[in-house]
Amino acid sequence: MKRMWKFASVAAAASMVLAACGGSDSSTDTTAASDTTAAASEPAASDIKVAVVYLGVPDDKGWTYQHEQGIAAAEAETGVTIKRVENVPDNADSEKTFEQLASEGYNLIFATSFGYGSPMAKVAAKYPAVCNQWATGAKFLLTKDGGGEYATFDDVPKNLGTYFGAAEEARYLSGLAAGKATKNGQLGYVAAFPIPEVIRGINAFTLGVRAMNPSATVKVSWTSTWFDPTKEKQAAEALLDSGVDVIAQHQDTTEPGVAAEAAGAFWVGYNSDVREAAPKAFLTAPTWNWGLFYAKTIEAVKGGTCPSDEYYGSMADGMVTLADPSELVDADAVAEIEAKTAAIKDGSFAPFTGPIRNQDGDEVLKAGEKAELGALLSMDYFVEGVLGSPKG
Amino acid sequence: MRAPFRLQFEQRTETPRRLGVLVPLISVLAALFAGALFLLATGHSVGDTYSNMLSDGFFSSTGITDTLGLSTVLICTGIAAAFAFQMNLYNIGGEGQLYVGMIGATWFGLFFGENLPSFIMIPLVLIGGALCGAAWIAIPAWVRARLGTSEIVTTLLLTYVAASLVNHFIYRSGSYFRAPNSMFPQGRQVPDSAMLSPIGDTKMYPTFFVIVLLSLALHWVVRRTEFGYRIQVISDSPRAACYAGISARRTTVQVMLISGGLAGLGGATLIVGSFQRLDPGIVTLGYGYAGIVIAALARNNMAAVVVSGILFAGLRSGGDKLQISTDTPIHIGVMLQGAILLFALGGEAFRRYKIRIVRTPAVGSEVTA
Numbered sequence: 001m002k003r004m005w006k007f008a009s010v011a012a013a014a015s016m017v018l019a020a021c022g023g024s025d026s027s028t029d030t031t032a033a034s035d036t037t038a039a040a041s042e043p044a045a046s047d048i049k050v051a052v053v054y055l056g057v058p059d060d061k062g063w064t065y066q067h068e069q070g071i072a073a074a075e076a077e078t079g080v081t082i083k084r085v086e087n088v089p090d091n092a093d094s095e096k097t098f099e100q101l102a103s104e105g106y107n108l109i110f111a112t113s114f115g116y117g118s119p120m121a122k123v124a125a126k127y128p129a130v131c132n133q134w135a136t137g138a139k140f141l142l143t144k145d146g147g148g149e150y151a152t153f154d155d156v157p158k159n160l161g162t163y164f165g166a167a168e169e170a171r172y173l174s175g176l177a178a179g180k181a182t183k184n185g186q187l188g189y190v191a192a193f194p195i196p197e198v199i200r201g202i203n204a205f206t207l208g209v210r211a212m213n214p215s216a217t218v219k220v221s222w223t224s225t226w227f228d229p230t231k232e233k234q235a236a237e238a239l240l241d242s243g244v245d246v247i248a249q250h251q252d253t254t255e256p257g258v259a260a261e262a263a264g265a266f267w268v269g270y271n272s273d274v275r276e277a278a279p280k281a282f283l284t285a286p287t288w289n290w291g292l293f294y295a296k297t298i299e300a301v302k303g304g305t306c307p308s309d310e311y312y313g314s315m316a317d318g319m320v321t322l323a324d325p326s327e328l329v330d331a332d333a334v335a336e337i338e339a340k341t342a343a344i345k346d347g348s349f350a351p352f353t354g355p356i357r358n359q360d361g362d363e364v365l366k367a368g369e370k371a372e373l374g375a376l377l378s379m380d381y382f383v384e385g386v387l388g389s390p391k392g
Numbered sequence: 393m394r395a396p397f398r399l400q401f402e403q404r405t406e407t408p409r410r411l412g413v414l415v416p417l418i419s420v421l422a423a424l425f426a427g428a429l430f431l432l433a434t435g436h437s438v439g440d441t442y443s444n445m446l447s448d449g450f451f452s453s454t455g456i457t458d459t460l461g462l463s464t465v466l467i468c469t470g471i472a473a474a475f476a477f478q479m480n481l482y483n484i485g486g487e488g489q490l491y492v493g494m495i496g497a498t499w500f501g502l503f504f505g506e507n508l509p510s511f512i513m514i515p516l517v518l519i520g521g522a523l524c525g526a527a528w529i530a531i532p533a534w535v536r537a538r539l540g541t542s543e544i545v546t547t548l549l550l551t552y553v554a555a556s557l558v559n560h561f562i563y564r565s566g567s568y569f570r571a572p573n574s575m576f577p578q579g580r581q582v583p584d585s586a587m588l589s590p591i592g593d594t595k596m597y598p599t600f601f602v603i604v605l606l607s608l609a610l611h612w613v614v615r616r617t618e619f620g621y622r623i624q625v626i627s628d629s630p631r632a633a634c635y636a637g638i639s640a641r642r643t644t645v646q647v648m649l650i651s652g653g654l655a656g657l658g659g660a661t662l663i664v665g666s667f668q669r670l671d672p673g674i675v676t677l678g679y680g681y682a683g684i685v686i687a688a689l690a691r692n693n694m695a696a697v698v699v700s701g702i703l704f705a706g707l708r709s710g711g712d713k714l715q716i717s718t719d720t721p722i723h724i725g726v727m728l729q730g731a732i733l734l735f736a737l738g739g740e741a742f743r744r745y746k747i748r749i750v751r752t753p754a755v756g757s758e759v760t761a
Binding site (some may be wrong): 051084086090091104114115138141145149196 | 564667712717
């Protein structure tokens with residue numbers, strides 16, 4: 001008898017674990033459900049079928065949420081109804097999802113996570129008429145040299161494009177606000193994984209901070225996850241305990257901000273402007289505006305062409321944005337942010353302009369020299385002023 | 393106030409044959425009914441949802457081959473769990489052994505793959521993965537046999553360690569498992585000789601048939617061999633086993649090593665199959681935990697695991713595809729999967745216990761507070 005219950009409870013616990021893995025946040029179901037139904041019941045304004053594949057759910061208030069904003073804006077602009085496919089883990093298993101979309105006649109598919117690249121490329125090769133767009137991707141990574149399957153660039157399916165943007169520009173600007181706000185010159189950064197995208201963001205932020213406060217330091221805490229409210233909060237709390245008075249983040253939830261507010265510190269968010277999560281701490285946030293790219297690509301596919309280039313957006317074209325600084329940001333900092341924003345947009349200023357030294361004090365960029373895109377995309381060192389290891 | 397009656401569970405000494413068929417059938421029908429209420433309440437078509445789920449999971453040509461492809465690893469983790477459970481050893485850490493099996497299989501593939509032909513490499517990678525899965529359970533097995541330490545706790549906790557290992561091997565720069573030159577941390581693909589091609593234009597690999605044969609072979613081992621007899625005696629009565637001169641310690645270690653090895657083999661089937669590289673994304677899929685449920689549905693019968701593994705895979709695959717084939721949100725697909733499993737497991741109680749309604753005595757034989 002006893003044994004049976006032990007067994008049943010273990011099995012029940014396991015099935016709950018499964019359910020939890022599949023649908024990460026059941027409390028958000030109802031709104032998502034009704035939205036999708038309403039959208040789908042309207043007649044499509046065009047004969048092309050478009051789908052977007054999400055790693056999480058559209059109301060995570062982070063990465064997926066921001067894509068959802070762009071998708072909704074693109075729907076409004078183009079009149080095309082877009083199918084959302086949610087909670088798709090970004091590994092080999094996702095091939096099934098892309099295959100099903102292709103076989104059900106979707107003409108254009110957006111994939112919003114890095115891990116979708118290889119499965120998406122496989123399906124793209126099999127369905128040459130379907131246009132595929134891979135966010136945060138790079139075709140180099142699909143070639144043998146980059147660790148992928150294809151011998152050369154030319155072998156990568158032509159109906160596959162990538163899109164991403166220069167978040168480092170907005171990161172630098174947010175650093176200006178943070179550098180002015182800190183009182184003790186110690187800042188903390190909750191970061192997901194030690195990869196070039198994240199390292200680049202930490203460096204740009206630090207350069208901005210030190211432009212306002214040359215002796216300030218930025219302490220990095222790695223979480224090994226993009227989305228984990230508890231871990232993100234704990235990492236922020238550990239940083240706050242060590243004495244930092246500003247928290248920045250490369251994470252998908254607002255928990256680091258909640259932790260900062262509780263400790264009376266400031267917060268620089270990421271992905272989207274969700275200042276209401278921690279209004280007493282929020283300074284600003286580097287954000288994304290994906291809608292322009294989505295609308296443009298839908299129009300292109302409607303017109304019969306599939307963009308297959310590697311799109312790298314910027315503040316100039318509007319893909320990368322900075323949330324309006326809150327009233328907590330000092331007026332001097334606001335003026336500096338405005339000046340630098342204009343300079344970044346007209347191309348007269350780039351955050352990664354020498355002289356830049358790495359953590360060991362070695363000069364990596366000479367005075368006046370600008371970092372090239374390739375160097376930005378493969379950045380693996382921390383600049384002076386960052387505390388922590390770029391190897392995780 | 394006391395209720396006028398209460399439910400009394402009496403263990404059945406023997407389960408009537410008709411219940412063996414009726415209970416699972418009624419459980420599934422009850423689950424579908426409960427799911428239908430939920431679908432109606434949220435304004436989705438019951439008929440469309442169920443027919444799509446069935447056809448995407450089992451009846452369309454891509455549906456059934458996707459399902460059989462997915463079931464390969466699930467049958468592995470299912471027999472891994474069932475093999476240990478039947479001796480009352482609760483190996484909850486099949487998930488972690490699966491990860492380590494993937495790590496091991498990838499290592500064998502990367503290390504030997506360039507020089508050896510495919511017909512040697514595939515078995516080598518599969519066996520390598522199984523050995524590593526077995527190695528991962530060796531310590532829990534040993535402390536369980538020697539000190540009686542709960543294997544539930546040790547195997548489960550080692551799963552978290554295994555997940556960290558997978559992350560470590562991919563995110564640490566310069567790692568042997570990580571693609572060199574790649575700007576983004578991703579696994580290095582194993583050489584062609586360590587990869588199988590899918591069967592035709594499907595997502596099914598020949599490993600499916602190997603695993604099914606292995607399950608049937610294990611079924612035979614449990615039912616017909618001296619080793620299987622030892623397991624039965626120990627699980628029925630450890631004292632009797634001791635009296636008969638059977639070493640429970642040795643058998644405990646053997647059974648747990650085999651269980652861990654089977655889970656590791658599941659990880660290896662992914663490497664020679666669809667994954668082709670160590671991928672930290674495996675930790676979101678829960679294939680190892682699924683094995684526990686699959687074993688429970690099959691009542692720890694090795695041959696029945698094949699059936700429950702395929703059913704589970706179809707349910708999962710069909711449920712996941714619902715959001716594309718219909719406008720049902722993913723959460724409803726996941727909810728239906730969960731409901732069917734929960735009802736099927738809950739139905740077990742009716743098979744094992746006779747449930748009687750007992751009137752409570754009306755007059756105050758007991759004092760009520």
